[in-house]
Amino acid sequence: MSSYQELLTSWASKLTDYDKQEAESLVSWLFEHHLGWRRTEILNEADVNSFPSKIFEDLERLKTGEPIQYIFGKGPFYGREFFVSSATLIPRNETEELVHLIIKENRNAGLKILDIGTGTGCIPISLALEMNNPEVFAVDISEEALLIAQNNAVALDAKVTFSKCDILNQTPEVTELDILVSNPPYIPEQEKTEMHRNVLDFEPELALFVSNDDPLIFYRRIAEMGNQLLKLNGKLYFEINEKYGNAVASLMQDLGYSEVRIMKDLNQKERLVVGILSI
Numbered sequence: 001m002s003s004y005q006e007l008l009t010s011w012a013s014k015l016t017d018y019d020k021q022e023a024e025s026l027v028s029w030l031f032e033h034h035l036g037w038r039r040t041e042i043l044n045e046a047d048v049n050s051f052p053s054k055i056f057e058d059l060e061r062l063k064t065g066e067p068i069q070y071i072f073g074k075g076p077f078y079g080r081e082f083f084v085s086s087a088t089l090i091p092r093n094e095t096e097e098l099v100h101l102i103i104k105e106n107r108n109a110g111l112k113i114l115d116i117g118t119g120t121g122c123i124p125i126s127l128a129l130e131m132n133n134p135e136v137f138a139v140d141i142s143e144e145a146l147l148i149a150q151n152n153a154v155a156l157d158a159k160v161t162f163s164k165c166d167i168l169n170q171t172p173e174v175t176e177l178d179i180l181v182s183n184p185p186y187i188p189e190q191e192k193t194e195m196h197r198n199v200l201d202f203e204p205e206l207a208l209f210v211s212n213d214d215p216l217i218f219y220r221r222i223a224e225m226g227n228q229l230l231k232l233n234g235k236l237y238f239e240i241n242e243k244y245g246n247a248v249a250s251l252m253q254d255l256g257y258s259e260v261r262i263m264k265d266l267n268q269k270e271r272l273v274v275g276i277l278s279i
């Protein structure tokens with residue numbers, strides 16, 4: 001028999017890819033998922049022999065650096081659980097901030113919105129459920145991702161129209177938009193070497209990387225498309241690589257967007273750029 005804290009410490013020490021705090025948080029998530037234990041509960045003793053075998057399998061997967069969201073097949077975003085798969089990015093906290101900003105700044109009813117590169121559908125589904133009766137569309141190049149996004153919309157009872165579109169070569173068939181939003185791939189290939197292996201080995205390359213030669217390719221293409229797809233005074237919201245705030249902002253200004261703002265996330269990193277189409 002071991003105490004909760006002893007087990008937590010001993011299992012966390014096996015997750016050598018993570019710092020102590022991260023590892024303990026992952027193990028406490030494992031305990032909650034498989035055993036219904038909450039971290040706040042004080043358990044005097046636990047009999048490891050009574051644990052379901054799945055928890056040991058999942059611990060082995062965690063040890064390889066596999067993100068816990070892929071192991072469980074779901075992850076939290078803006079107060080809801082979203083299915084994830086190896087074809088989708090795991091929704092991030094920065095993206096919750098993007099969603100929060102859009103909700104806060106757009107209170108009118110019936111706004112027409114398009115999300116480009118939707119992944120799990122976390123952005124359009126959250127907007128569909130939190131905003132005032134919007135009409136929401138979303139596209140992605142990946143059919144597997146679109147299937148997951150569609151499942152999320154059904155499970156969460158959100159009305160979103162999904163379609164397949166390669167936005168580097170096609171234009172979505174949705175016009176007169178009030179809001180265009182995207183968190184596109186934005187990591188130059190050269191940054192791979194600096195990345196943690198739980199991202200590199202498990203998250204889809206298609207969702208993450210752009211060529212070193214043209215890291216802003218998605219931003220330029222989407223901002224250009226915004227000229228056709230947005231209404232006059234429609235808004236473009238981007239999540240960005242913190243290194244490219246000024247470059248994305250000036251590209252937007254050149255393409256006819258005004259009141260362009262670069263905004264910081266809670267970690268004080270430049271993560272969002274917003275502009276209004278004014279030509």
Ligand SMILES: C[S@@+](CC[C@H](N)C(=O)[O-])C[C@H]1O[C@@H](n2cnc3c(N)ncnc32)[C@H](O)[C@@H]1O
Nearest residue numbers: 091117118119140141142166167183184185207
């Ligand atoms: C950084 S992920 C963002 C996923 C999701 N919006 C989120 O914030 O969690 C970028 C998404 O863009 C999609 N994507 C990549 N290339 C694309 C293309 N040419 N056309 C459309 N979508 C693309 C990927 O499949 C991926 O789902």
